Amino acid sequence: MDTLYSSTCRSPSYSVSPSSSSSSSINGQNHQRLNFSSCIAKRVLPAKVSFYSRRNSHLNVVLNQDGAVATPVTPVENETPFRKWKEGLLSSVPSTEEIKEPASFDQNKDESTVSITVVGASGDLAKKKIFPALFALYYEGCLPKHFTIFGYARSKMTDAELRNMVSKTLTCRIDKRENCGEKMDQFLKRCFYHSGQYDSQENFAELDKKLKEHEGGRVSNRLFYLSIPPNIFIDAVKCASSSASSGIGWTRVIVEKPFGRDSDSSAALTKALKQYLEEDQIFRIDHYLGKELVENLSVLRFSNLIFEPLWSRQYIRNVQLIFSEDFGTEGRGGYFDNYGIIRDIMQNHLLQILALFAMETPVSLDAEDIRNEKVKVLRSMRPLQLEDVVVGQYKSHTKGGVTYPAYTDDNTVPKGSLTPTFAAAALFIDNARWDGVPFLMKAGKALHNKSAEIRVQFRHVPGNLYNRNFGTDLDRATNELVIRVQPDEAIYLKINNKVPGLGMRLDRSNLNLHYAARYSKEIPDAYERLLLDAIEGERRLFIRSDELDAAWSLFTPVLKELEEKKIIPEYYPYGSRGPVGAHYLAARYKVRWGDLSIEQ
Numbered sequence: 013m014d015t016l017y018s019s020t021c022r023s024p025s026y027s028v029s030p031s032s033s034s035s036s037s038i039n040g041q042n043h044q045r046l047n048f049s050s051c052i053a054k055r056v057l058p059a060k061v062s063f064y065s066r067r068n069s070h071l072n073v074v075l076n077q078d079g080a081v082a083t084p085v086t087p088v089e090n091e092t093p094f095r096k097w098k099e100g101l102l103s104s105v106p107s108t109e110e111i112k113e114p115a116s117f118d119q120n121k122d123e124s125t126v127s128i129t130v131v132g133a134s135g136d137l138a139k140k141k142i143f144p145a146l147f148a149l150y151y152e153g154c155l156p157k158h159f160t161i162f163g164y165a166r167s168k169m170t171d172a173e174l175r176n177m178v179s180k181t182l183t184c185r186i187d188k189r190e191n192c193g194e195k196m197d198q199f200l201k202r203c204f205y206h207s208g209q210y211d212s213q214e215n216f217a218e219l220d221k222k223l224k225e226h227e228g229g230r231v232s233n234r235l236f237y238l239s240i241p242p243n244i245f246i247d248a249v250k251c252a253s254s255s256a257s258s259g260i261g262w263t264r265v266i267v268e269k270p271f272g273r274d275s276d277s278s279a280a281l282t283k284a285l286k287q288y289l290e291e292d293q294i295f296r297i298d299h300y301l302g303k304e305l306v307e308n309l310s311v312l313r314f315s316n317l318i319f320e321p322l323w324s325r326q327y328i329r330n331v332q333l334i335f336s337e338d339f340g341t342e343g344r345g346g347y348f349d350n351y352g353i354i355r356d357i358m359q360n361h362l363l364q365i366l367a368l369f370a371m372e373t374p375v376s377l378d379a380e381d382i383r384n385e386k387v388k389v390l391r392s393m394r395p396l397q398l399e400d401v402v403v404g405q406y407k408s409h410t411k412g413g414v415t416y417p418a419y420t421d422d423n424t425v426p427k428g429s430l431t432p433t434f435a436a437a438a439l440f441i442d443n444a445r446w447d448g449v450p451f452l453m454k455a456g457k458a459l460h461n462k463s464a465e466i467r468v469q470f471r472h473v474p475g476n477l478y479n480r481n482f483g484t485d486l487d488r489a490t491n492e493l494v495i496r497v498q499p500d501e502a503i504y505l506k507i508n509n510k511v512p513g514l515g516m517r518l519d520r521s522n523l524n525l526h527y528a529a530r531y532s533k534e535i536p537d538a539y540e541r542l543l544l545d546a547i548e549g550e551r552r553l554f555i556r557s558d559e560l561d562a563a564w565s566l567f568t569p570v571l572k573e574l575e576e577k578k579i580i581p582e583y584y585p586y587g588s589r590g591p592v593g594a595h596y597l598a599a600r601y602k603v604r605w606g607d608l609s610i611e612q
């Protein structure tokens with residue numbers, strides 16, 4: 013059978029049965045070959061994808077490798093999500109956005125525009141990630157025909173100055189360099205700038221006027237990316253929604269973390285956002301969900317028979333989620349000191365990975381089905397205890413004649429700050445699948461390497477015939493699955509193997525899927541995937557408010573305790589492997605950190 017592709021195309025009027033999973037099963041009479049260059053066609057999705065999860069402004073088709081084959085079944089205007097829901101064909105109520113969307117939108121798809129406004133365009137994230145990701149999408153042909161990008165910030169800049177700033181950060185795909193300079197020029201011509209205050213209705217109304225000029229009377233869809241400090245989120249949302257939202261078409265807002273600093277502040281932020289936006293207009297970004305290997309977690313688990321049966325307390329001894337960076341917080345100390353590593357990395361990135369890893373099989377790949385399962389995991393987690401947390405902070409260290417600073421050497425960090433730059437925690441999911449299995453997390457700045465990985469340590473083989481070949485250290489003989497999220501993406505499984513020869517010597521070897529060796533294509537940056545999803549209205553990789561509440565409920569009590577009791581962090585040298593307390597914590601649950609073993 014052909015590889016199945018699911019695609020969203022721009023032509024109206026046809027829809028396809030999800031069960032049409034091969035060209036032979038497609039109604040013979042009305043085959044149509046569609047020409048399109050939509051980037052989505054290049055994204056392979058499993059056949060059983062929920063075909064109504066995407067916006068009704070797109071046509072979903074079943075494709076073979078070299079093109080699209082669609083069966084016209086029912087005109088799209090008769091198949092709005094609202095109607096499908098009423099007819100019992102959708103499991104969840106369609107979003108207000110979907111209900112509001114005018115029927116004519118589909119017919120005018122080619123004539124609609126998308127305007128992307130980067131609020132805080134002069135800042136670090138915009139330069140480092142957002143503009144380069146937008147260019148990469150353009151480069152790959154993933155942006156709609158009519159699109160405009162606006163930078164918005166207080167800094168005074170002309171369009172030319174913005175373009176100059178942006179151009180310094182653009183790069184071309186290493187696997188496709190042709191016409192790169194030309195593409196950059198074309199992209200930059202679509203970038204504009206408007207200077208304004210974040211709390212000025214007047215300034216946002218000026219932006220609205222400029223956007224309208226570019227939209228040229230077409231159906232206009234608007235995406236605002238809030239790349240600004242959190243204390244000005246609400247002002248910006250208020251002004252954008254009342255003075256610059258789209259009159260016809262959708263308006264969406266991507267909100268960057270941090271989403272509050274505890275349960276109360278997060279709930280207050282959500283409440284304030286919802287004064288101006290519906291939940292389905294809010295796209296809370298966690299860029300780890302856009303990383304290739306994090307997205308692959310569900311594929312690995314749900315489309316390979318060999319993993320899913322092992323995915324429980326019956327076979328898994330412990331799961332480790334490890335994040336480390338080999339640089340400190342220099343330059344971001346002002347932000348970081350108010351948050352610390354638990355809020356910066358654990359409560360969001362690592363916890364999101366844990367939820368995806370541990371969730372039950374969702375009903376479908378629909379955003380709501382996946383998020384429903386994730387939230388169940390988060391709500392099944394045992395409250396985190398202070399004794400299950402270790403905190404550390406890096407101190408100055410001199411190596412090879414170079415002196416690396418302590419966390420508190422940064423001028424923007426208060427002297428004597430106790431903010432953790434390292435933390436380790438033992439978490440438990442009190443449900444039938446994971447009862448008693450420790451989920452260990454570890455995250456730190458200024459460590460010996462930069463990496464993010466998931467390690468799954470399996471149980472011992474009962475009555476193992478080869479036990480005597482392993483000596484006394486049976487833990488070393490257990491299987492371990494490693495999902496290396498970054499750098500140098502890989503999935504490898506440590507197995508025991510006979511060393512070739514006449515004797516019976518065993519060693520541990522890796523069954524290794526090394527991405528650089530297997531795939532020639534460059535892996536897209538997480539922000540590319542997430543921006544594209546936001547443009548398409550795909551919410552699967554964004555955080556829903558109940559997920560956020562559950563994540564904060566887990567960490568808020570322990571964060572409060574750490575702060576109230578003024579727990580002194582364990583100091584570790586810059587560039588080291590972190591505080592020794594992390595080993596004691598793991599040992600309490602009979603776990604050894606996999607990243608610290610000799611053979612990793």
Ligand SMILES: NC(=O)C1=CN([C@@H]2O[C@H](COP(=O)(O)OP(=O)(O)OC[C@H]3O[C@@H](n4cnc5c(N)ncnc54)[C@H](OP(=O)(O)O)[C@@H]3O)[C@@H](O)[C@H]2O)C=CC1
Binds near residue numbers: 132136138270
């Ligand atoms: N940088 C990163 O790597 C990451 C950032 N984030 C989040 O993304 C968002 C943006 O981050 P980043 O670009 O680093 O932030 P910046 O500190 O660079 O701020 C972005 C822009 O906001 C404006 N700004 C900064 N401080 C204030 C202030 N006190 N009052 C009003 N405006 C201000 C400035 O523009 P102007 O003065 O021109 O108006 C600045 O260029 C934040 O929420 C951050 O937490 C999340 C993950 C990673």
Ligand SMILES: O=C1O[C@H](COP(=O)(O)O)[C@@H](O)[C@H](O)[C@H]1O
Binds near residue numbers: 356357
């Ligand atoms: O959200 C954040 O992530 C970065 C790490 O992201 P990565 O994609 O480079 O791994 C981290 O440095 C930063 O402190 C944190 O706010």
